[in-house]
Amino acid sequence: MSAHILTVDDSASIRMTTKIALSNAGYTVTEAVDGADGIAKLSAGTFDLIVTDLNMPNMDGLTMIRELRKMPAHTGVPVIFLTTESDGEIKSQAKAAGATGWLTKPFDPENLVKIARKVLGK
Amino acid sequence: MSDTDPIAVFLTEAAELLEQIEIGLLDLTHRLDDKDQIDAVFRGLHTLKGSGAMFGFDALAAFTHHCETAFDRVRKGDVPASQELVAAVLAAQDHMKALIEAPHGDHDDKSSTLLGSLHAAVNGSGNSAVISPAEPEATAPAKQDGSDRAGWTVRFRLPANAMANGTNPLGLLDELRDLGDCRITVDKSKLPPLDSLNPSDIHLGWTVELLGDADRTAVEDVFIFVMDEMELSIEPILRETKPVAEADVGTAAAAAAADVPIPAQVIAARSATPAAAPAPQSAATEQKQAKAAENVRVPAERLDELMDRVGELVIAQSRLSQLADASIEIQLRAVSEDIERLSGELRDTMMVLRMMPVASLFGRFRRLVHDLSRETGKVIELETEGETTEVDKTVIDRLADPLVHLVRNSIDHGLETPDERRAAGKPEAGHVRLSARQSGGEVIITVKDDGRGINRERVRAKAESSGLIQPGAALSDQELLQLIFQPGFSTAQQITSLSGRGVGMDVVKKTVEALRGAIEVTSTPGNGSEIALRIPLTLAIIDGLLVRIGTGAYVIPLSAVEECLELSPETDLRSRGRSFISLRDSLVPFIRLRELFNTRTEPDPFQKIVVISTGSERVGLVVDQIIGDHQTVIKSLSKLHHDVATFSGATILGDGSVALILDVAHLVAAGQQQEAQLRAAG
Numbered sequence: 032m033s034a035h036i037l038t039v040d041d042s043a044s045i046r047m048t049t050k051i052a053l054s055n056a057g058y059t060v061t062e063a064v065d066g067a068d069g070i071a072k073l074s075a076g077t078f079d080l081i082v083t084d085l086n087m088p089n090m091d092g093l094t095m096i097r098e099l100r101k102m103p104a105h106t107g108v109p110v111i112f113l114t115t116e117s118d119g120e121i122k123s124q125a126k127a128a129g130a131t132g133w134l135t136k137p138f139d140p141e142n143l144v145k146i147a148r149k150v151l152g153k
Numbered sequence: 154m155s156d157t158d159p160i161a162v163f164l165t166e167a168a169e170l171l172e173q174i175e176i177g178l179l180d181l182t183h184r185l186d187d188k189d190q191i192d193a194v195f196r197g198l199h200t201l202k203g204s205g206a207m208f209g210f211d212a213l214a215a216f217t218h219h220c221e222t223a224f225d226r227v228r229k230g231d232v233p234a235s236q237e238l239v240a241a242v243l244a245a246q247d248h249m250k251a252l253i254e255a256p257h258g259d260h261d262d263k264s265s266t267l268l269g270s271l272h273a274a275v276n277g278s279g280n281s282a283v284i285s286p287a288e289p290e291a292t293a294p295a296k297q298d299g300s301d302r303a304g305w306t307v308r309f310r311l312p313a314n315a316m317a318n319g320t321n322p323l324g325l326l327d328e329l330r331d332l333g334d335c336r337i338t339v340d341k342s343k344l345p346p347l348d349s350l351n352p353s354d355i356h357l358g359w360t361v362e363l364l365g366d367a368d369r370t371a372v373e374d375v376f377i378f379v380m381d382e383m384e385l386s387i388e389p390i391l392r393e394t395k396p397v398a399e400a401d402v403g404t405a406a407a408a409a410a411a412d413v414p415i416p417a418q419v420i421a422a423r424s425a426t427p428a429a430a431p432a433p434q435s436a437a438t439e440q441k442q443a444k445a446a447e448n449v450r451v452p453a454e455r456l457d458e459l460m461d462r463v464g465e466l467v468i469a470q471s472r473l474s475q476l477a478d479a480s481i482e483i484q485l486r487a488v489s490e491d492i493e494r495l496s497g498e499l500r501d502t503m504m505v506l507r508m509m510p511v512a513s514l515f516g517r518f519r520r521l522v523h524d525l526s527r528e529t530g531k532v533i534e535l536e537t538e539g540e541t542t543e544v545d546k547t548v549i550d551r552l553a554d555p556l557v558h559l560v561r562n563s564i565d566h567g568l569e570t571p572d573e574r575r576a577a578g579k580p581e582a583g584h585v586r587l588s589a590r591q592s593g594g595e596v597i598i599t600v601k602d603d604g605r606g607i608n609r610e611r612v613r614a615k616a617e618s619s620g621l622i623q624p625g626a627a628l629s630d631q632e633l634l635q636l637i638f639q640p641g642f643s644t645a646q647q648i649t650s651l652s653g654r655g656v657g658m659d660v661v662k663k664t665v666e667a668l669r670g671a672i673e674v675t676s677t678p679g680n681g682s683e684i685a686l687r688i689p690l691t692l693a694i695i696d697g698l699l700v701r702i703g704t705g706a707y708v709i710p711l712s713a714v715e716e717c718l719e720l721s722p723e724t725d726l727r728s729r730g731r732s733f734i735s736l737r738d739s740l741v742p743f744i745r746l747r748e749l750f751n752t753r754t755e756p757d758p759f760q761k762i763v764v765i766s767t768g769s770e771r772v773g774l775v776v777d778q779i780i781g782d783h784q785t786v787i788k789s790l791s792k793l794h795h796d797v798a799t800f801s802g803a804t805i806l807g808d809g810s811v812a813l814i815l816d817v818a819h820l821v822a823a824g825q826q827q828e829a830q831l832r833a834a835g
C-alpha cells in the first residue's frame with residue numbers, strides 16, 4: 032500500500048505541484064483547500080503524512096494542526112508545514128502546535144519528496 | 154482540475170488573487186479598520202508571493218514580499234492602515250500584473266518608485282527600512298571535522314512527546330543506517346517502572362556508532378526537525394581509538410542485544426494495531442539484518458511436529474483453565490493463568506517461526522511475466538509491493554500455482570495488445586501489480602491489472618449458455634463476477650496456450666477456500682480488474698468465538714465476527730419467513746442455525762445474532778448462547794466428511810468434547826443467496 036498523504040493549501044498551483052511531485056514518487060495524495068477542509072478530510076479518513084500551508088482562509092494551518100492533534104486517529108501522524116524564510120517565529124509556533132517538520136517555500140519538489148521519505152521512513 | 158500545467162494554473166490563480174486583493178483594498182478605502190479585509194489582503198499577497206517564487210516569477214515574488222511585509226505590520230498593529238498605504242498597494246497591485254505578464258521585462262525602475270511610495274506610506278518620513286531582505290535560514294556552522302576519523306559516535310535522546318508530534322525514532326535510526334554501518338545501543342536508564350510508563354512517550358536514548366565517511370552535516374541533517382528540542386552529541390571516532398560504546402551501557406550482553414527490539418515494541422504500542430497481532434514485522438526486519446550465520450535451517454516437518462505439540466498443549470491448557478475456573482483454589486487459578494499466557498505466547502512464537510515473506514512467492518513472477526510478454530507480444534510492467542509481508546509457509550506453498558494462474562489470466566485476458574491500448578488512450582505498457590499486505594488477522598494478496606476489465610455481458614451469456622444460471626436471473630455485480638470461478642467457466646474466445654487449460658479459476662477458488670480464505674473481484678470496464686485473495690494469517694490455531702446451538706457447541710472464527718446482538722422475541726416473530734435484521738440502515742440477512750441443524754430442544758428465550766462478514770458481504774447467525782472466545786486448534790474433518798460445506802473443521806474443547814468450526818465463507822454465501830431469493834420473490 033502506498034502511503035496516503037493529505038496536502039492542504041489554498042493555492043491551486045502549489046497543490047498541483049505538490050500533488051504531481053508526491054504522486055510521481057508513488058504516494059497517494061488527497062487535497063484540501065484550507066484548514067477547515069483539511070479537518071473535514073481528516074475526520075473522514077486516515078493519512079500517513081500531512082503537508083500543510085500555514086496561511087489560509089477559513090482555518091489557518093496552526094489551528095488545523097492543533098485540532099488534528101486532538102483527533103485520536105491522528106496523534107503521531109507526521110505533519111510537515113510549508114513556510115517562507117521571512118515567517119520568523121511561526122516555525123516555533125507550528126512546532127509547539129504539534130508539527131513534525133517544515134519545508135521552506137519556494138521549494139524544490141524533489142526536496143518535498145525527500146522530506147516525505149524522511150518522515151515516512153522507508 | 155483537468156489542466157496539467159502548474160504554471161497555467163498559477164496564472165489563473167494569480168489573476169484571481171490580484172482580483173481578491175483589489176476588492177479587499179477597495180473595501181479598505183471605505184473602512185480602514187476592517188480587520189477581515191486586512192487579513193484577506195495579507196493572505197492574498199502572501200500566497201501570490203509564495204506561489205510566484207515556486208514557479209520562477211522571482212521579480213514578482215521579491216516585489217510582492219515588500220507589500221506583504223507592509224500589510225503584515227498593519228495586521229499586527231505595528232502601523233495603522235492609511236489611505237496612503239492602501240493607495241500605494243493598489244498601485245503596486247497593477248504593477249504585479251505587469252510582472253506576471255512579462256516576468257523577464259525590465260521593471261526595476263517602476264518597482265523601486267512604487268516601493269519608495271510604499272516606504273513613505275508605512276514609515277511616514279520613510280527613512281527606515283521596513284523592508285529588510287529576507288534572511289536566509291542560518292545553516293549550522295561547519296564544525297571542526299577531523300579527517301582521520303573512522304566515523305561518529307552519535308548520542309541522542311528525543312523529547313518525551315516527540316512521537317505525538319509525528320517523529321519516529323526508528324526512522325531516524327534508519328536514516329543513520331543509510332549513512333553507514335551502525336552499531337546501535339539503547340540507553341534504558343530513564344525507563345520508568347511499568348505502571349508509570351506512558352506508552353506514547355519516548356523514554357529511551359540511543360548511542361549509535363556510525364562508521365564510514367559521512368560528514369557532520371549529513372548526520373545533523375537526520376535530526377534537522379528535532380534538533381532544537383533534543384539532546385544530541387556528535388563526536389568523531391578517531392581511527393586509533395577503539396569504539397567506545399560498551400562503556401556507556403555496562404554489560405557486553407546489553408550491547409549484544411542491541412538490535413533494537415525494545416524500541417520496536419514501544420513503537421508497536423503507539424500504532425493502532427491490535428496487541429493480539431504478534432507484530433513481528435519490524436522485529437523480523439531487524440532479524441533479517443542480523444548475519445546469516447545466526448540462522449538455523451530446520452526441516453519443515455519438524456516445525457509441523459512442533460506445531461502439533463503446541464496444538465495439544467493449547468487443548469490441555471484449556472482443560473486446565475476450565476478446571477481452574479470452577480475451582481476456588483487461588484493458587485491453582487494463578488498457575489492456570491500463567492500457563493494460559495505462556496501457551497498463548499508459545500503459540501504466537503510458533504506462528505512467527507512458520508512465517509515466510511511473500512517475496513519468495515513473488516520472486517518467480519518476474520521471469521514469468523518476461524516470458525509471457527515475449528509470447529503474447531504485449532508490453533507488460535510488473536510491479537510488486539509488500540514483499541516483506543509474512544505468511545504461513547503452507548500458504549506460500551499452496552498459493553504458488555493459483556497466483557501463477559491469476560497473473561497469466563490478467564495478462565492473457567485482461568491486458569490489451571499495445572495497439573488496442575494506444576487506441577484506448579492508455580500507455581502502451583500494460584501494468585500488472587502484485588501486492589500483499591496484512592490487515593487484521595488476514596493477509597490480502599491482490600493481482601491487479603489496468604487492462605480491459607471483465608466483460609459482464611459475456612460472463613452472463615457464457616453462464617447462461619452453460620446452464621450455470623437461469624436466463625435473466627437477477628444477480629448482484631459481485632455474484633456475476635464470482636461466476637468466473639465456477640468449474641468449467643472460461644470466457645476466452647480463443648483458447649491460448651497461456652490460460653484456458655490445466656488449472657482453472659475454479660481451482661484457484663478451491664485452493665483459497667481450503668486455506669479458509671475468500672476471493673473478491675472488482676473490475677471496471679476499460680480500466681482493469683483486481684482480484685483480492687484474503688487468507689487468514691494462521692492455519693493451525695485461531696481465535697474463535699464459542700457459541701451454543703441447542704446442546705452443541707460450535708466455533709466461529711473470531712476474525713470474521715463483526716458484532717453480536719440480541720434477537721428480541723418481537724423481532725424474532727416479526728422476521729419469521731423474512732429473516733432480515735436492519736443493522737444501521739442496511740438489511741442484513743440472517744440464518745437460523747437451529748433450523749439449519751434441525752435442533753429439537755427448546756430455544757433460549759433470548760437468542761443472539763452473531764454478525765459475520767467476508768470483506769464486503771455480511772450475514773447474521775442466530776445462536777442460543779454466546780459462550781466466549783476460545784483458542785481453537787483446528788483439526789480437519791475426516792475424508793468421509795470432506796464434502797460437508799457448512800463446517801471447515803473441528804476442535805476439541807477443554808472438557809474433551811468436540812465443537813465443529815463453522816465455515817464462514819460458505820455461510821455468508823448461503824445468506825446472500827437467501828437474500829437474493831427473497832428479493833427476487835419480492
